[in-house]
Structure formats: structure tokens, C-alpha cells
Amino acid sequence: DVVMTQSPLSLPVTLGQPASISCRSSQSLVHSDGNTYLNWFQQRPGQSPRRLIYKVSNRDSGVPDRFSGSGSATDFTLEISRVEAEDLGVYYCMQGTHWPLTFGQGTKLEIK
Amino acid sequence: EVQLLESGGGLVQPGGSLRLSCAASGFTFSSSSMNWVRQAPGKGLEWVSFISSSSTTIYYADSVKGRFTISRDNAKNSLYLQMNSLRAEDTAMYYCARTRNFDYWGQGTLLTVSS
Numbered sequence: 001d002v003v004m005t006q007s008p009l010s011l012p013v014t015l016g017q018p019a020s021i022s023c024r025s026s027q028s029l030v031h032s033d034g035n036t037y038l039n040w041f042q043q044r045p046g047q048s049p050r051r052l053i054y055k056v057s058n059r060d061s062g063v064p065d066r067f068s069g070s071g072s073a074t075d076f077t078l079e080i081s082r083v084e085a086e087d088l089g090v091y092y093c094m095q096g097t098h099w100p101l102t103f104g105q106g107t108k109l110e111i112k
Numbered sequence: 113e114v115q116l117l118e119s120g121g122g123l124v125q126p127g128g129s130l131r132l133s134c135a136a137s138g139f140t141f142s143s144s145s146m147n148w149v150r151q152a153p154g155k156g157l158e159w160v161s162f163i164s165s166s167s168t169t170i171y172y173a174d175s176v177k178g179r180f181t182i183s184r185d186n187a188k189n190s191l192y193l194q195m196n197s198l199r200a201e202d203t204a205m206y207y208c209a210r211t212r213n214f215d216y217w218g219q220g221t222l223l224t225v226s227s
Contacts, residue, residue, distance in 0.1 A: 039213050041157075048207060048217045049149075049157065060215070092157055096213040100173050101147075101159040 002026050002095050006104035012112045019080045021107045023093035028073045030097070037096035040069055040078045043106075044089040052091075053078065085111060114138040114216045116208050121221035128198050132221055134191040134208030142186035145169075145211050148193050150204035151220075158204075161193065162212065176202075198225045 003026040013019045029036045040053040051060050053069035056076060066081040080087060088111055093104040120132040134146070148160040161182040162171045170182055181194040191208050205220040 037213055041214070043157075048219050049214070050217070051213070051215055054213055054215070090156075094157070094214065099162075099171050101162070101212070103157045103159070106156045 001100055002029070002098045002102050004093055004095055004102050004104035006091075006093060006107050008107060009105060010108050010110065012110045013083045014112045015085060016082050019083050019087075019109060021078045021091055021093075023071075023076045023078070023104050025074045025076075025095055027098070029095050030073060036072065038069075038071065038076050039094045039096060040067075041092045041094060042087075042089055043092065044086075047089075049092065080109075083109070083111070114210065116210065116216060116218035118206060118208055118218045118221035121206065121223045123224045123226065124198050125227050126199060126225055128225070129194070129196045130198065130223065132193040132195065132206055132223070134218055136189045136191065136208075136210075139210070141184075141189040142166075146184060146191045147209045147212070147214065148182060148191075149207045149209050149214070149217075150202075151207070152201075152204045155204075160206070163191070195223070198223075200225050 005024045007022045029038050036056050038056050041049040042052050043049045052063050057069045068079050070077050090106045090108050092106050115137045117135045124130050145164045147162045150158050150160050163182045179197045183192045203225050205222050207220045208218045210216040
């Protein structure tokens with residue numbers, strides 16, 4: 001199985017400051033079709049997960065442009081340019097390239 | 113608007129069975145693959161099962177293989193998860209999610225396995 005490793009697992013941030021979450025996979029996420037199926041999800045307290053980013057760097061509809069994704073092969077990053085209070089929650093990376101589909105452990109974004 | 117509405121959760125004794133349902137609306141269900149994903153209390157997300165749009169391709173996580181069965185009824189725009197031989201470690205919120213890359217999620221239904 002592909003192991004997804006996120007860091008840090010806890011991220012205290014000051015409002016208005018940037019934040020960055022790393023996600024590494026135990027093998028390349030480049031699919032035979034040429035796409036890299038690495039997705040990012042946000043889960044606010046008491047809510048269902050919501051997809052933010054798909055295929056490494058594509059923002060979903062309605063996602064603020066302060067969220068961006070980057071990376072390739074086995075090394076990926078989610079960045080928030082200026083953290084707002086509504087960004088509080090847990091962030092997960094997830095790979096959709098190999099079966100079984102697997103998630104990272106989650107990174108808890110906390111406001112300082 | 114895409115909507116996914118899970119139902120069927122509840123309290124079940126170890127060794128028991130339960131069937132979860134997910135009612136879909138706002139998109140062409142028969143053209144979309146679907147998944148079940150679960151989250152144990154206070155824990156992270158775990159993919160459980162996948163079914164293709166025509167039910168020809170099905171996958172399970174090793175943790176549920178042989179005990180859970182995913183199915184769908186495209187005429188009813190519904191997804192199901194039949195869960196047998198339930199264990200305490202199956203206690204979780206169960207979400208249905210659309211497509212292999214989980215673009216939409218339901219609000220979840222809670223399964224508790226306890227005596």
C-alpha cells in the first residue's frame with residue numbers, strides 16, 4: 001500500500017500569516033495515464049471533509065485563491081498564503097493513483 | 113447542486129449486520145463511480161470501498177474484505193454498503209463520496225458496534 005506521510009501533524013499559525021503542509025508518498029503518484037492523483041481535503045470541526053485541491057494543483061470551485069497546491073511524483077505541498085479564522089480544521093492529503101486509496105494522517109491547523 | 117445523503121447507521125452488537133444507504137441527487141449518478149470512506153471517533157480518514165459506475169469494478173480495503181459488500185442501484189440513484197460480522201473497530205462515521213478522487217461527500221452516518 002502507498003503510505004502518505006504528512007508533516008507537521010499540528011500547525012499553530014497566526015492569522016494573516018502563511019502556512020505550509022507537506023505530504024510525501026512512499027511511491028510515485030504518477031498514473032499510467034500521465035496524471036498525478038494527489039488531492040487535498042479540509043475538514044472543519046464537526047463537518048464532512050471537503051476537497052480543496054485535485055491533481056496536485058487544481059483548486060476546486062469555490063475554494064479561495066489563498067489555497068495552492070504544488071509538487072510532483074512523491075513530494076507535495078499545500079500552502080495557505082494568509083490564514084483566516086475559517087481555515088481552522090484538519091487537512092488531509094490523499095492519493096487516488098494506486099489501490100487501495102490512502103490518506104495522510106491529517107494536519108491540525110490551529111490558530112495561535 | 114450535488115447532494116449525497118447517507119442513512120442507516122445505528123447501534124449494533126458485535127457480530128451483527130447493518131446496511132448503509134447513500135441517496136444521490138443533482139448529478140448523473142449512473143455515470144459516476146462512488147466510494148465509502150469512514151472515520152473512527154477522533155481519528156483520520158480511511159477509504160473502505162469503491163464501485164464503478166456500472167458496478168463492473170469493485171475494490172475493498174483489506175480491513176473489510178469478505179465482510180462488507182458495496183452495491184448500487186442506478187435506477188434509484190442509490191449506493192449501499194452491506195456490513196456483516198461487525199466488530200468494535202468498525203465503529204465510525206461512514207461517508208459516501210463521489211468519484212475516485214472524492215469530489216463530493218455526504219454528511220455521514222454513524223455506526224456504533226458495541227454490546
